[in-house]
Amino acid sequence: MYTSFQLAIKYLQYYCTAYNGRGHGIHSPFVFDFVKQVLNDKKEYSAYKPIENIRRELLRDNSSIEVEDFGAGSAVIKTNTRVVSKIAASSLKPRKYAQLLFRIVQYYKPGTIVELGTSFGTTTAYLASGNPGANVYTLEGATEIAAIARRNFDKCGLKNIHLSPGNFDKTLPQLLATIAKPDLVYIDGNHRREPTLWYFEQFLQHAHPSTIFIFDDIHWSKDMEAAWNTICSHPQVTLSIDLFFIGLVFINPDFKVKQEFQIRY
Ligand SMILES: C[S@@+](CC[C@H](N)C(=O)[O-])C[C@H]1O[C@@H](n2cnc3c(N)ncnc32)[C@H](O)[C@@H]1O
Numbered sequence: 001m002y003t004s005f006q007l008a009i010k011y012l013q014y015y016c017t018a019y020n021g022r023g024h025g026i027h028s029p030f031v032f033d034f035v036k037q038v039l040n041d042k043k044e045y046s047a048y049k050p051i052e053n054i055r056r057e058l059l060r061d062n063s064s065i066e067v068e069d070f071g072a073g074s075a076v077i078k079t080n081t082r083v084v085s086k087i088a089a090s091s092l093k094p095r096k097y098a099q100l101l102f103r104i105v106q107y108y109k110p111g112t113i114v115e116l117g118t119s120f121g122t123t124t125a126y127l128a129s130g131n132p133g134a135n136v137y138t139l140e141g142a143t144e145i146a147a148i149a150r151r152n153f154d155k156c157g158l159k160n161i162h163l164s165p166g167n168f169d170k171t172l173p174q175l176l177a178t179i180a181k182p183d184l185v186y187i188d189g190n191h192r193r194e195p196t197l198w199y200f201e202q203f204l205q206h207a208h209p210s211t212i213f214i215f216d217d218i219h220w221s222k223d224m225e226a227a228w229n230t231i232c233s234h235p236q237v238t239l240s241i242d243l244f245f246i247g248l249v250f251i252n253p254d255f256k257v258k259q260e261f262q263i264r265y
Pocket residue numbers: 070071074091092093115116117118119120121122123124139140141142145166167168169188189190
């Protein structure tokens with residue numbers, strides 16, 4: 001993981017070289033439309049408020065839970081006692097990005113969505129609210145974290161979320177064998193190169209040309225940057241959009257010439 005200082009330097013480099021967030025100079029009609037209609041949509045949707053209320057509750061919750069650690073490999077190595085508010089502060093995708101995911105779902109209307117890494121479910125709730133007609137499959141290994149996420153889905157009255165407990169190593173292949181081809185995947189757990197590339201390969205085998213891939217924390221560490229670069233150079237990838245804290249990948253062969261964008265957000 002990069003230090004805060006290293007990350008700040010990286011962000012500065014990105015900010016100086018990325019396209020400005022208004023879409024000037026972007027010649028891809030698809031990307032220009034994405035910038036105009038999704039990235040720059042500043043409307044306060046009514047779905048935001050109940051989810052942000054839950055985030056606030058989590059950030060005030062000083063109870064402790066036992067959390068399995070999946071960090072060092074596919075087997076659970078140990079459990080730690082951790083405070084809910086601290087997990088919420090460090091693990092949940094911030095409002096700005098979670099709401100962007102809501103707008104992506106609202107605009108492109110994916111019917112089958114898979115999230116790797118539920119945590120307390122705030123981003124899952126945004127994904128599910130973006131298209132109430134979609135099925136959102138979310139995977140989480142930590143038992144007590146998953147239980148809190150389930151309570152949060154109930155609080156939001158969301159009925160289109162299916163949570164699979166357990167290690168991704170097992171739950172992901174099982175899930176992909178039983179659901180329709182995913183239209184959108186959000187990979188936000190186990191931020192290391194090898195697992196990230198393995199998840200991508202798993203999803204690729206079940207994807208279709210319009211599947212949208214979203215990767216979290218692509219500049220979080222050298223390892224994750226290596227994973228992101230490998231993914232962008234994959235022969236099936238025809239378009240990538242680097243927003244620094246998340247990256248979007250498309251495999252649509254209609255995008256005839258491979259293009260890689262960095263856009264300020
Ligand atoms: C960064 S958090 C997810 C945040 C959430 N997507 C959001 O946007 O708020 C990552 C989650 O993935 C889970 N996780 C990490 N590695 C895992 C694995 N190998 N199997 C199952 N769960 C795992 C962790 O327990 C953690 O709750």
